[in-house]
Amino acid sequence: MDTKILRNISYGVYLVSSNSEGVDAGCVINTLTQVTSEGPLVSISLNKENYTSEIIKKSHKFIVAIINEKINPNIISTFGFTSSKDTDKFKEFNYDVVNNIKVLNEGVCGYLVCEVENIVDASTHDIIIARVVDTKKYNDEKEMTYRYYHELIKGKAPKKAPTYEKEEEPKQTGKYKYVCDLCGYILETDEELPDDFTCPLCGADRSHFTKVE
Numbered sequence: 001m002d003t004k005i006l007r008n009i010s011y012g013v014y015l016v017s018s019n020s021e022g023v024d025a026g027c028v029i030n031t032l033t034q035v036t037s038e039g040p041l042v043s044i045s046l047n048k049e050n051y052t053s054e055i056i057k058k059s060h061k062f063i064v065a066i067i068n069e070k071i072n073p074n075i076i077s078t079f080g081f082t083s084s085k086d087t088d089k090f091k092e093f094n095y096d097v098v099n100n101i102k103v104l105n106e107g108v109c110g111y112l113v114c115e116v117e118n119i120v121d122a123s124t125h126d127i128i129i130a131r132v133v134d135t136k137k138y139n140d141e142k143e144m145t146y147r148y149y150h151e152l153i154k155g156k157a158p159k160k161a162p163t164y165e166k167e168e169e170p171k172q173t174g175k176y177k178y179v180c181d182l183c184g185y186i187l188e189t190d191e192e193l194p195d196d197f198t199c200p201l202c203g204a205d206r207s208h209f210t211k212v213e
Contacts (some may be wrong), residue, residue, distance in 0.1 A: 011146035025084035068141035071107025
């Protein structure tokens with residue numbers, strides 16, 4: 001079975017966040033779907049091992065921000081390739097606080113405030129069905145699609161994403177070896193990394209690369 005055909009399914013790119021007992025969590029998703037129009041219901045899918053999923057199950061509320069094409073790539077690398085369990089993902093970025101939940105106000109078109117109505121077990125993932133109880137629009141920037149994310153900013157799906165597919169890493173040989181501390185990408189090269197180098201996998205800047213002896 002050629003699962004690459006699944007890449008032709010259309011998706012958007014979103015940032016979901018939640019808070020429970022003072023603990024903030026957030027991650028990048030591409031699984032937001034509108035289920036009904038009246039008293040609107042939406043659904044999202046999250047890996048059961050995702051810390052944001054754990055926080056949503058405790059709080060029964062979350063906010064989905066709609067990412068636009070002008071977002072800072074560091075936001076996607078931070079929220080897509082690190083865990084809220086050990087990282088304050090919001091620390092370096094601008095955000096509002098709505099219903100005690102942090103939501104980015106940069107690089108997004110607006111947001112949906114959601115209250116959980118049902119959680120469906122879907123093997124490795126949970127499908128979370130929620131009612132939209134409030135919304136806010138920040139701007140008219142063009143929303144980012146998953147195709148744009150892959151083709152123009154060369155983004156990859158994190159391992160816990162529903163659309164993740166393992167890809168063979170190109171064989172590399174070189175004098176130096178560097179590892180990205182965000183996504184684990186390994187680069188072997190004959191030269192020292194330049195200051196303007198960015199990770200081809202997650203978009204992280206040079207500061208996230210450590211030389212391996």
